[in-house]
Amino acid sequence: MTEPRSNPLVALAGQTVVVIGGSAGIGLETARRARAEGADVVLTGRNPDRLERAAAELGALSCAAFDATDPAALDRFFGDLPEAIDHVLVTGPGPYYARLADLDRERAHRDFDDHLWLAVAVAQHAVGRVRPGGTLLFMGGTGGRARVAASITGVVWTLKGKPGVLDAVVLEGRVPGPRLGLGRHRRH
Numbered sequence: 018m019t020e021p022r023s024n025p026l027v028a029l030a031g032q033t034v035v036v037i038g039g040s041a042g043i044g045l046e047t048a049r050r051a052r053a054e055g056a057d058v059v060l061t062g063r064n065p066d067r068l069e070r071a072a073a074e075l076g077a078l079s080c081a082a083f084d085a086t087d088p089a090a091l092d093r094f095f096g097d098l099p100e101a102i103d104h105v106l107v108t109g110p111g112p113y114y115a116r117l118a119d120l121d122r123e124r125a126h127r128d129f130d131d132h133l134w135l136a137v138a139v140a141q142h143a144v145g146r147v148r149p150g151g152t153l154l155f156m157g158g159t160g161g162r163a164r165v166a167a168s169i170t171g172v173v174w175t176l177k178g179k180p181g182v183l184d185a186v187v188l189e190g191r192v193p194g195p196r197l198g199l200g201r202h203r204r205h
């Protein structure tokens with residue numbers, strides 16, 4: 018069991034923030050903010066070159082290039098993490114969008130499954146590893162993906178009672194990236 022932190026969500030100094038999908042966009046900007054507040058960051062993404070550039074720019078604790086929807090790769094990643102971490106933000110993978118007439122139902126089904134099970138897997142890995150007072154933050158998308166996010170909310174809140182997972186948030190709707198901060202979220 019990990020030790021509790023003294024001042025949750027006020028300052029990130031001394032905390033470890035894991036950003037799955039942290040080599041670009043909202044994840045990278047959040048990691049930059051976390052570093053500015055004194056946190057160590059661990060970044061992931063699929064493209065190793067872009068990831069390494071981001072990790073070097075931020076002075077990341079470590080980075081790992083893998084597809085987060087690959088359960089075995091995700092298991093290895095969490096196995097290699099420091100024993101205790103404080104926050105996990107999941108941004109990638111992006112959603113599959115198509116006009117209804119063009120929608121590939123197989124692909125839409127896979128996309129739904131990938132997002133749902135990624136959140137469940139991250140929550141499972143967080144148990145006993147995320148210090149009390151830490152957060153699991155899952156970035157939802159717009160449009161149809163909000164439905165997936167709603168499902169994830171239920172699953173994650175079900176898992177929330179497990180030791181070590183004290184806070185779990187699903188962002189839905191439109192969230193302006195630059196105003197996104199760990200521990201502060203908006204719901205529309």
Ligand SMILES: NC(=O)c1ccc[n+]([C@@H]2O[C@H](COP(=O)([O-])OP(=O)(O)OC[C@H]3O[C@@H](n4cnc5c(N)ncnc54)[C@H](OP(=O)(O)O)[C@@H]3O)[C@@H](O)[C@H]2O)c1
Nearest residue numbers: 038040041042043062063064085109110111158190191192
């Ligand atoms: N709620 C809102 O208002 C709102 C607004 C904008 C975006 N979003 C959602 O937020 C998410 C992030 O948006 P963004 O603009 O930051 O996107 P982005 O700039 O494309 O960044 C996505 C990040 O996730 C990584 N990634 C993508 N698929 C991955 C996978 N399968 N495994 C591991 N890493 C993966 C990307 O790196 P690699 O490509 O190298 O893997 C990159 O680091 C998207 O899902 C988007 O739908 C929500």
